[in-house]
Amino acid sequence: MTTTLAGRRSAGPTEALPAPLHTRRSRFGWLAYLVLIFFALIYIYPFLIQIGTSFKTEPDATGSPLNPIPGTWTLEAFRQLGQADFPRWFFNSVFVTFFVTIGRVFLDSLAGYALARLHFRGRTAISGALIAVMAVPGVVLLIPKYLVLVQLHMYNTYWALIVPLLSDAAGVFIMRQFFVNIPVEVEEAARIDGASIFKTFWSVVLPMARPAVITLTILSFQASWNELPHYIVAAQDPKLNTLTKGVATLASGSLGSGNQFPLKMAAALLMTIPVAVVFFVFQRYFVRGAGAGAVKG
């Protein structure tokens, strides 16, 4: 995206432009940086404070909130977290996220491929129904989801945390959109060679869709790692708390006395790290995912 832009832009006859334009650009140049640096500070400083405070003692955290560098470094907050239920929450989050991500990528790809390529009766109706379903606001489903989970005897189990998240309409459409744009000839060659439909999908089409699969993997990982409302209504057993739900209970201060700010910041920091790592490694896929809407709009 950026490269094409740079190419296009630099192709313009910059030298030939009239003088006023140049002066205007440079006049506003430093202002642009000033604005950007100001906002970057607003966006980055909270994270610096989060990191710093998690290594502080409690009096230090309340005493000098603005200074991200601890007066005395301590790992007390992390030690306390280790003794509390935090490791269990972390494990639950990893466990749930792992299965949700695998399930989503596989099932969304399957359905996306069927909707893009396979001719079957009712295909248009299914596409339409999926879009209609996406329009239902998630909050409206909060209570009813609980009702269904109870009726299915899944409430308060790992199944309840995982199964409802295993497929999502948006992911199906991301994959469908990608498969539509892959040339048909490759598949036809595979089919003529006698490969079954699933085999064609699995070993010919899916490898070609690698960028889409990576994008979907990352989006699914991030969505299930950060999910909160679904976990709230799917279980009440503290043993099934994921990070989001567990740390949310920390926010209301259930652990001991005092503000516990270093402890809370440490918890927030630890739950942010996995997403942050994935984000910095696969940044361009995130950007693609978020931009998908706007480009099409």
Place this chain on the structure above:
Amino acid sequence: MTTFSGQPGLEQTLGQAASLDAPARPPRRGRSKGPGIRGREGAAGWLFVTPTIVIIGLFLLLPVFAALWVSLSDWTGKGSPLGAHFVGMDNYDALLGKSGLAQRNLATSLRNNLYYVILVVPLQTILALGLALVLNRRRLRGKGFFRTAFYFPSVTSSVAIAIVFLFLFNASGVVNAVLQWFGVRGPNWFADPRGVLQLLLGALGVDTDNPPSWLSAHRFLGLSWWQWLSGPSIAMCAIIVLAVWTTGGTFMLMFLAALQDIPADIEEAAAVDGASGWQTFRKVILPQLKPTLYLVVTLGLIGTWQVFDAIYIMSQGQPSNTTLTPAFLSYRTSFTDGKWGQGAAIAFILFAIIVVFSLIQRFVMRERKTLPRRRRFASWEGK
């Protein structure tokens, strides 16, 4: 997939939904293939979509109907909802018709959320557009760095961010320390139920303890006009800041993508013709951004009416119900108070509100489109 405030996912949803208009049908296969292959394809097609249909049917479609039934019943959360008694529109009547606690709570939550929407949607749109415009300048150093910095909050967990903001807005926290530099004594954010609009009116000389009788005498949905006019509470303002800060980055990326699709020559042509920076933006750039603007406002409206995470983590509707929102009220009414029928009814009322707002927004933004984009551009060129 989370569809709550500020998390990416929703934009995907809508963006992909819009893209269904794009040519979807693959080129037709050769006609020589017999019906056997078609049949096999049909079976495989159904097999491939079945897991998704089952999951979405069970956990999306069925719940909607289940909730519709519960909202018309007196289910108390024990036993099967099917065994509950049908009570007709009683739950809706208690919320909208009869005066009482249920009605007052719903009205309060609607008021709070309305102020939240009115402030968050324009602010986040302006912030996102502004950042995108500055970032889109050519020959900008550190473009990637700034983009990452602004987008990062959107990918992190709402829980982690909410906790950090609880610390920042704590009475002796960072925000108040910064306000101290300017000689302002910051409020005790999350414990302060005072309405900002009422504070403003108070500063203008209105007696807030004895509000004008024409405001306190009239009531709508159990709240006096004066209560409706409270404005967002100070506690809600902190949550508003959080929402704008978090979602700004996602929408900035959308604007940035749209800006990069505008050919540089158009801007250059405008500049050569002597258009000022503002003119170029207003008459050349902005019309091109219309579809994105439409998308961003739509997503903003849908997201802000559903705010739940931040409320659940930060305030649980407190202080004095001034951060109560319909989404959280629906949850609280069902899970804490055990009034499942009423909770489900609130969810449907919220659903209706989101639909109505989307329709209004669609109408308003389509209306302005009546002048074709091309002619606009031409008329500017003619000047």
